[in-house]
Amino acid sequence: MIQMLIHLLFVTFVTAAQFCIFDTENPTTCSFRDITDSTHLFRILSNNPVTSNIKKIYFQRTTLTHLPKELTIAYTALDELDASYVYLWRFTNIDFAQTTKFKKLNMSHNQIHRVSSFASNGMINLENLDLSHNMIQSIDNDGIVYNENLKYLNLSDNRIGKLDRNFFKNIRSVKILNLSNNKISSLSCETCDFEMSFEEFYLQNNQLISFNPDFIKSTFIFDVSNNAITGEIDFSNSKLIELNIRGNALQYLTINDDLEMLDASDNTERSFDISFGNNKKLISLALANLDIVHYENIFAGLHQFEKLLNLDLSENNLEFFDLKAHNLPQSLQTFNLRRTDLHSLLNWKSLYSILPNLKEINIVDNYFSCSELPSILESLQEFNVNISGLSAANDKNKFVQQNCAADSHRKRNHSKGACVQKSSNNTILWILLIICLSGYFIGAVIYANKVYNFIEKFKSINVPSMTVSPNNQSRNLIEEQDEV
Numbered sequence: 001m002i003q004m005l006i007h008l009l010f011v012t013f014v015t016a017a018q019f020c021i022f023d024t025e026n027p028t029t030c031s032f033r034d035i036t037d038s039t040h041l042f043r044i045l046s047n048n049p050v051t052s053n054i055k056k057i058y059f060q061r062t063t064l065t066h067l068p069k070e071l072t073i074a075y076t077a078l079d080e081l082d083a084s085y086v087y088l089w090r091f092t093n094i095d096f097a098q099t100t101k102f103k104k105l106n107m108s109h110n111q112i113h114r115v116s117s118f119a120s121n122g123m124i125n126l127e128n129l130d131l132s133h134n135m136i137q138s139i140d141n142d143g144i145v146y147n148e149n150l151k152y153l154n155l156s157d158n159r160i161g162k163l164d165r166n167f168f169k170n171i172r173s174v175k176i177l178n179l180s181n182n183k184i185s186s187l188s189c190e191t192c193d194f195e196m197s198f199e200e201f202y203l204q205n206n207q208l209i210s211f212n213p214d215f216i217k218s219t220f221i222f223d224v225s226n227n228a229i230t231g232e233i234d235f236s237n238s239k240l241i242e243l244n245i246r247g248n249a250l251q252y253l254t255i256n257d258d259l260e261m262l263d264a265s266d267n268t269e270r271s272f273d274i275s276f277g278n279n280k281k282l283i284s285l286a287l288a289n290l291d292i293v294h295y296e297n298i299f300a301g302l303h304q305f306e307k308l309l310n311l312d313l314s315e316n317n318l319e320f321f322d323l324k325a326h327n328l329p330q331s332l333q334t335f336n337l338r339r340t341d342l343h344s345l346l347n348w349k350s351l352y353s354i355l356p357n358l359k360e361i362n363i364v365d366n367y368f369s370c371s372e373l374p375s376i377l378e379s380l381q382e383f384n385v386n387i388s389g390l391s392a393a394n395d396k397n398k399f400v401q402q403n404c405a406a407d408s409h410r411k412r413n414h415s416k417g418a419c420v421q422k423s424s425n426n427t428i429l430w431i432l433l434i435i436c437l438s439g440y441f442i443g444a445v446i447y448a449n450k451v452y453n454f455i456e457k458f459k460s461i462n463v464p465s466m467t468v469s470p471n472n473q474s475r476n477l478i479e480e481q482d483e484v
């Protein structure tokens with residue numbers, strides 16, 4: 001009797017539970033909803049008829065510890081599984097033993113700690129594996145098995161410190177590799193008797209202290225920003241098009257001739273220097289916040305970039321910048337000189353002949369003398385340049401005040417930072433005085449005109465009526481008197 005009852009309860013529970021619910025828009029996709037744990041999913045799947053038309057499954061409001069292998073037994077044609085945000089903590093070969101079909105597997109935003117042996121074993125068609133936003137500390141030896149179809153691998157936002165010696169060998173087919181936001185301190189590959197083939201390689205926010213350019217021989221986009229790389233790196237034999245190496249402690253950087261975008265900002269080594277080689281293709285160059293002692297070497301190379309559109313030199317301590325001597329490329333469209341401790345912008349009067357394509361220049365938060373700044377601003381306005389960030393561009397005096405007031409909050413201290421505002425104050429006073437005087441004058445003219453008009457009106461309307469009416473009245477009176 002009790003057994004019957006349990007059986008009945010079990011059957012009602014299972015039949016009450018929903019199978020995979022079809023998407024109305026996409027009939028080959030379905031989703032499981034409100035699954036409470038892996039056993040719950042297993043029970044549903046055990047009752048599930050074998051289905052061969054579903055290609056993609058995803059989950060909603062679901063909690064799982066692992067994916068039961070019955071999933072791939074029940075859905076025989078599945079090629080995409082989105083198991084993100086389901087609290088998974090396991091990823092082993094047991095779960096996927098039955099499938100060879102998966103092309104895309106998304107297990108991001110889970111709690112996977114470890115990728116165990118042969119996790120992707122059997123998934124010979126897998127192209128895209130997303131394991132980002134987990135708690136992965138290690139990927140076991142052969143944790144990810146070599147598969148020539150794997151092109152996208154996302155392992156970002158994990159806790160990976162050390163990569164297994166076979167890791168790179170096993171993922172040698174990958175084109176886009178994302179290892180950003182981990183704790184990787186060294187990249188090495190003893191077992192690599194082949195050339196790495198990453199086209200895009202993201203390694204930002206790790207703890208690398210050195211980097212071997214052999215890893216990026218086929219790479220076009222490389223982001224290694226916010227690591228701790230010191231010393232010299234020579235990229236001259238690379239194929240890079242975009243390089244982001246900001247936020248390291250480099251001493252010497254050599255770039256390749258094909259590079260179009262370079263961000264080398266925030267490298268705070270004082271002796272940092274860059275060799276641009278014969279590069280003529282740079283479009284965007286960011287050299288913000290560098291603690292370089294001699295900028296001359298860097299500036300000397302700038303003119304060779306015939307296609308340069310954006311130059312960012314903000315947050316440096318340049319003191320002065322000579323537009324003519326520094327030989328900037330004519331192509332330049334945006335130029336950032338914000339917070340560069342500038343006291344003087346030499347040859348700014350020739351700005352437009354030097355940089356005829358300039359659309360935006362940022363000179364906010366510098367140390368211009370209060371006599372120089374207003375004339376620079378005036379000149380920039382005349383050329384219709386977008387002086388972005390100069391909120392007080394039309395109010396010179398206010399801007400100068402802001403500029404001088406900002407001195408106390410500045411990063412670096414300067415002896416020559418003091419600002420005298422007399423000249424511009426006087427100008428404003430004179431302008432105010434002239435406005436006031438002309439106001440009085442105009443007011444007076446208007447007032448006089450009104451008085452004149454009033455008198456004229458008074459003469460032409462009121463005076464005749466006063467003379468006529470008594471005459472009429474008296475005439476009437478006379479007539480009445482006559483009648484009487």
Ligand SMILES: *[C@@H]1O[C@H](CO)[C@@H](O)[C@H](O)[C@H]1NC(C)=O
Binds near residue numbers: 108
């Ligand atoms: C995986 O899922 C997450 C969250 O749902 C999403 O942001 C990410 O783009 C997906 N990854 C891929 C490769 O589609």
Ligand SMILES: *[C@@H]1O[C@H](CO)[C@@H](O)[C@H](O)[C@H]1NC(C)=O
Binds near residue numbers: 108133152154176
């Ligand atoms: C992981 O990287 C892939 C491809 O590089 C991308 O499509 C996916 O959106 C990334 N995942 C997340 C969670 O952003």
Ligand SMILES: *[C@@H]1O[C@H](CO)[C@@H](O)[C@H](O)[C@H]1NC(C)=O
Binds near residue numbers: 178
């Ligand atoms: C790398 O992965 C992170 C998510 O973890 C994502 O935000 C970023 O866009 C990815 N980069 C690329 C190029 O896919």
Ligand SMILES: *[C@@H]1O[C@H](CO)[C@@H](O)[C@H](O)[C@H]1NC(C)=O
Binds near residue numbers: 360386387388389
């Ligand atoms: C000037 O530059 C700022 C900042 O880049 C931008 O937001 C603004 O739209 C630009 N104004 C014009 C008129 O181009």
Ligand SMILES: *[C@@H]1O[C@H](CO)[C@@H](O)[C@H](O)[C@H]1NC(C)=O
Binds near residue numbers: 411412413
């Ligand atoms: C700037 O100088 C003042 C006084 O001379 C000092 O108190 C302050 O710490 C200095 N600021 C920095 C960032 O060095």
